[in-house]
Amino acid sequence: MAIKDLPKDEYLLKGNAACPGCPASQALRVVLKALGQNTTMVVPACCTAVIQGIYPKSAFNVPLMNIAFEAAAACASGIKAGYKAQGNDDTNVLVWAGDGGSYDIGFQALSGAAERGTDMIFICYNNQMYSNTGVQRSGATPYGASTTTTWTGKLEHNKDLSEIMIAHHIPYVASACVSYPEDLYAKVQKAKSIRGFKFIEILAPCPPGWRFPMESMVEQGRLAVESGMWALYEVENDKMTFTGPSKGILEGLRQRKPVVEYMKAQGRFSHLFKPGNEGKMKIIEQHLDVVWDRYRKQSSCLK
Amino acid sequence: MPKEIIDTANHIAAEAVRIAKPGVVAAYPITPQTTIVEKIAQMIETGKMKSEFICVESEHSAMTAAIGASASGVRSYTATSSHGLLLMHEMLTWAGMARLPVVMTNINRAVGPGWNIWCDLNDALAQRDTGWIQIYCAYPQEIFDTTIQAFKLAEDKRISLPVMVNHEGFIMSHTSMPAKIYDEAEVDKYLPKYNPNWKLDPQDPLSHGNLISPEHYTEVRNDMQKSFDAAKDIFVKNAEDWKKQFGSYFGGMIEYYMCDDAQYVMVTLGTIGAEGKVAVDKLRKEGHKVGIARIRMFRPFPTEEIEKLSKKSTLIVIDRAISPGMGGIVHSEVKSCAAPGTKIFGFIAGLGGRDVTYGDIENMIRKAIEGKAKSSEWYDLKEAQ
Numbered sequence: 001m002a003i004k005d006l007p008k009d010e011y012l013l014k015g016n017a018a019c020p021g022c023p024a025s026q027a028l029r030v031v032l033k034a035l036g037q038n039t040t041m042v043v044p045a046c047c048t049a050v051i052q053g054i055y056p057k058s059a060f061n062v063p064l065m066n067i068a069f070e071a072a073a074a075c076a077s078g079i080k081a082g083y084k085a086q087g088n089d090d091t092n093v094l095v096w097a098g099d100g101g102s103y104d105i106g107f108q109a110l111s112g113a114a115e116r117g118t119d120m121i122f123i124c125y126n127n128q129m130y131s132n133t134g135v136q137r138s139g140a141t142p143y144g145a146s147t148t149t150t151w152t153g154k155l156e157h158n159k160d161l162s163e164i165m166i167a168h169h170i171p172y173v174a175s176a177c178v179s180y181p182e183d184l185y186a187k188v189q190k191a192k193s194i195r196g197f198k199f200i201e202i203l204a205p206c207p208p209g210w211r212f213p214m215e216s217m218v219e220q221g222r223l224a225v226e227s228g229m230w231a232l233y234e235v236e237n238d239k240m241t242f243t244g245p246s247k248g249i250l251e252g253l254r255q256r257k258p259v260v261e262y263m264k265a266q267g268r269f270s271h272l273f274k275p276g277n278e279g280k281m282k283i284i285e286q287h288l289d290v291v292w293d294r295y296r297k298q299s300s301c302l303k
Numbered sequence: 304m305p306k307e308i309i310d311t312a313n314h315i316a317a318e319a320v321r322i323a324k325p326g327v328v329a330a331y332p333i334t335p336q337t338t339i340v341e342k343i344a345q346m347i348e349t350g351k352m353k354s355e356f357i358c359v360e361s362e363h364s365a366m367t368a369a370i371g372a373s374a375s376g377v378r379s380y381t382a383t384s385s386h387g388l389l390l391m392h393e394m395l396t397w398a399g400m401a402r403l404p405v406v407m408t409n410i411n412r413a414v415g416p417g418w419n420i421w422c423d424l425n426d427a428l429a430q431r432d433t434g435w436i437q438i439y440c441a442y443p444q445e446i447f448d449t450t451i452q453a454f455k456l457a458e459d460k461r462i463s464l465p466v467m468v469n470h471e472g473f474i475m476s477h478t479s480m481p482a483k484i485y486d487e488a489e490v491d492k493y494l495p496k497y498n499p500n501w502k503l504d505p506q507d508p509l510s511h512g513n514l515i516s517p518e519h520y521t522e523v524r525n526d527m528q529k530s531f532d533a534a535k536d537i538f539v540k541n542a543e544d545w546k547k548q549f550g551s552y553f554g555g556m557i558e559y560y561m562c563d564d565a566q567y568v569m570v571t572l573g574t575i576g577a578e579g580k581v582a583v584d585k586l587r588k589e590g591h592k593v594g595i596a597r598i599r600m601f602r603p604f605p606t607e608e609i610e611k612l613s614k615k616s617t618l619i620v621i622d623r624a625i626s627p628g629m630g631g632i633v634h635s636e637v638k639s640c641a642a643p644g645t646k647i648f649g650f651i652a653g654l655g656g657r658d659v660t661y662g663d664i665e666n667m668i669r670k671a672i673e674g675k676a677k678s679s680e681w682y683d684l685k686e687a688q
């Protein structure tokens with residue numbers, strides 16, 4: 001489906017409080033178009049809690065329950081059970097959480113709901129840090145990135161939440177990126193058609209957090225995918241399929257763009273380009289090889 | 304016809320929950336609450352109860368799922384104890400501020416370390432300011448009745464607040480005693496179907512709990528305070544209506560025992576107030592004018608009633624909990640609303656499950672009568688070991 005063919009309905013309204021060039025609100029706009037009106041959202045503490053706007057107004061056109069930072073998947077479990085008790089088994093229950101609310105503090109509730117097989121869609125928009133509180137590191141922050149709690153660059157690699165969710169043996173896991181809205185739309189539609197726990201992660205390049213000009217948000221997302229720093233794929237009932245440019249990279253039909261092309265426009269990596277930091281660049285490149293090696297092994301297992 | 308049974312307080316509470324028919328029950332096991340969760344799970348699995356049961360991975364999630372369920376538009380219930388309740392703390396405030404009528408049974412248990420599974424009231428009293436109505440029970444029938452009444456109170460549109468019904472670990476939870484299980488059809492007449500003020504409805508897409516500025520927050524809090532104030536009379540009326548319909552009754556906000564002419568009144572929460580009746584009977588036989596005010600409703604606090612009581616009697620507060628650095632928790636509350644010049648003695652007793660027998664209660668009251676009690680002291684404190 002082409003962008004122009006996406007439904008015209010808008011559930012994220014104008015006048016919301018997102019930063020210009022915000023990837024979270026862009027991605028959410030597409031997600032809600034795919035899910036439609038019969039959707040209830042749960043949002044933990046994160047940028048989206050702010051994007052809504054201030055009481056008594058709201059920029060959302062679907063019912064939305066705000067909940068504590070670590071609690072989103074548990075809240076959605078309660079809502080789903082409550083709807084079921086009322087004979088409503090078809091409202092989409094959507095969790096929309098940042099990487100903090102999924103990778104870190106929200107992980108226990110996420111894992112619990114996935115293990116229980118609750119019929120819901122959990123989407124992590126991953127901007128690779130805690131934006132809401134002023135750009136601190138998270139478990140999703142990549143090695144080398146400067147944040148306000150890793151000023152000179154993070155010393156650890158990020159964990160890979162999608163892989164962890166695959167290990168929950170849920171019917172659907174997908175990795176997407178805001179810069180590929182058709183791919184994202186298709187993945188959300190597929191998730192919507194499947195019963196059980198569905199997990200989707202969306203890379204969300206955040207202009208103020210990653211420190212690049214807001215007009216290049218879409219381009220940053222594309223570079224992430226083209227350089228292999230992010231991958232587009234889906235795992236449906238243990239069958240792993242790469243999509244978009246990631247498919248070509250996996251199959252060796254396409255070269256990964258050099259990571260420096262991805263990193264050079266982002267202030268969070270600028271210190272890595274200073275003399276003396278060549279070793280750190282090398283670590284990133286080597287890690288990327290390991291990641292793609294694993295993707296190849298995984299996708300040949302999960303056929 | 305009501306069914307007379309002999310069973311533990313936990314099972315009696317579970318029976319009350321079955322009859323109240325919550326749409327969703329979400330819970331996580333902890334001693335001494337476990338037998339409630341097990342019994343409810345069994346009733347749901349065997350079709351005796353129709354609720355959706357969410358066997359969550361923590362108490363934080365139990366309270367959150369109960370909140371989500373309530374927001375979806377159904378009656379919701381959970382039960383916990385001690386560390387489980389402490390873990391819920393953040394979500395207790397969420398339920399309170401979201402004005403969701405979740406009902407929870409809390410089995411009072413001491414907090415660690417060291418691990419102590421026995422009873423004291425520090426778990427629940429530490430949640431005093433979370434925006435929950437708190438009720439403390441001392442009899443199995445009272446637990447049955449109060450659990451049903453709790454749903455009615457919580458869901459009253461003038462109130463819309465969560466309610467915590469407490470009973471003490473082991474002393475109540477695992478002790479078999481007789482109680483009447485009233486007819487479901489009769490209870491249905493008393494407890495109307497849940498009709499929420501709001502719910503998460505795709506036809507009416509509202510946002511709940513988004514950012515709120517200083518311009519509005521104070522008024523939201525004030526509205527909550529008004530509902531707490533209103534809950535006092537409604538709670539009392541509900542208990543009286545129950546008495547008319549079913550016969551059982553344990554008092555309003557306070558259960559008074561021989562207080563009318565009492566010179567000395569013991570004030571307490573929970574089973575010490577029941578056990579104390581034996582001590583009072585004995586002291587009365589000796590000619591001492593003593594009585595008991597067992598506070599049933601701790602939040603909202605029976606401020607006016609305590610003030611009234613303090614005008615005619617010396618108060619002896621027995622606390623099964625402590626606020627370190629301050630003293631007995633009920634003691635502080637009672638002092639804060641007693642009339643100026645009232646004599647008030649405070650004892651801390653029974654922490655971490657140490658028995659408080661009627662003999663102990665007699666000793667404490669006698670000490671006050673004999674003028675030997677201090678304004679605040681620990682009862683039965685052993686030499687450092």
Ligand SMILES: Cc1ncc(C[n+]2csc(CCOP(=O)(O)OP(=O)(O)O)c2C)c(N)n1
Pocket residue numbers: 045046047048068069070097098099100101102127129130131132133138
């Ligand atoms: C228990 C708790 N701890 C800390 C916070 C403060 N807090 C609010 S949002 C947030 C970070 C959110 O990060 P993320 O989930 O990645 O979403 P983003 O802000 O990036 O959209 C933090 C630390 C909180 N609200 N609750």
Ligand code: SF4
Pocket residue numbers: 017018019020021022023024025047051127131132206207208209
């Ligand atoms: S900080 Fe980033 S994610 Fe948050 S609203 Fe702004 S652009 Fe969006």
